[in-house]
Amino acid sequence: MIKVNELRKQYATHEAVKGISFSVAQGELFAFLGTNGAGKTTTMNMLCTLLDATSGTVTINGHLLGTQQGNDHIRRSIGVVFQQNVLDARLTVEENIRARAATYHLSKDTYMKNYAFVREYLQLADIEKRYYGTLSGGQKRRADIARALIHRPHILFLDEPTTGLDPKTRQFVWQTIKRLREETNMTVFLTTHYMEEAAVADTVIILKDGRIVAEGTPHTLKMMHAYDVLTLVFTDVMHGEQWLRDRQIAYDEKQGVYTVAVTSPLEALQLLKQAEPFLASFEVVKGTMDDVFLHVTNEEVVSV
């Protein structure tokens, strides 16, 4: 659905995107992560035809970005939800969506059908007649997503869609995205700072200073860059410490709790079997996408 090759963006003296390449398959949930200022929004704006690339090639849904005709086709193929709310505060939600639909020259029948679709998916019944400017942040987000979907695009771009929302609204946004993907096979390109959102993506890319520093499934990234942690409390501390030292197991100790990094739950199990005679309690804590993010953004460039 999306193919990006050696994409670059130079702003005056600053190169914000430094030759990145990746592809996104149809129906994929693709998470684009990065430190502040890494170039996520710049990349997304280039893919959405809002910003000219300095160099590189991009095809979206088979259309080449950068030509008038290609950009027109791409705009019809994509829906975009921006970080900031972009609807007109003085119009109602339905008027905003209708105004958007007009830019795609949808027939009346198609508009009615598509409106019924977004009204149901985004639960607009209680807000469609209200002025956009009077809505809460969560209600605005529902309207923003409905507007992005009114022409039934194949690909939905979401730039930090849940930032600043309460947990219930975040959950609603996520359930809606999940449903859209399951029921319409929509491709979703997402930028986010919430690692738990990235953990459910099919593919994750992590950007730092305009370069890709990691790419893979959440599972492979966690295998490579996050450790599971085994915590141990010993009944017999002397014996426990001696056992760790004898086996040359690196550990941290805080207030009688010993922490050991393990590569898998199976390794934890093997250690637990050995330590069982002098063990009071234990816990295995799984590595997270947070660990991955911190690891790859604090260290040297890592290719996965």
Ligand SMILES: Nc1ncnc2c1ncn2[C@@H]1O[C@H](COP(=O)(O)OP(=O)(O)OP(=O)(O)O)[C@@H](O)[C@H]1O
């Ligand atoms: N119009 C512009 N002119 C000059 N520099 C810009 C412009 N827009 C962005 N930049 C710079 O380019 C870099 C990338 O910015 P961008 O907004 O793409 O990052 P981001 O990854 O989306 O960050 P954040 O997570 O903070 O939203 C930053 O250093 C930013 O200051």
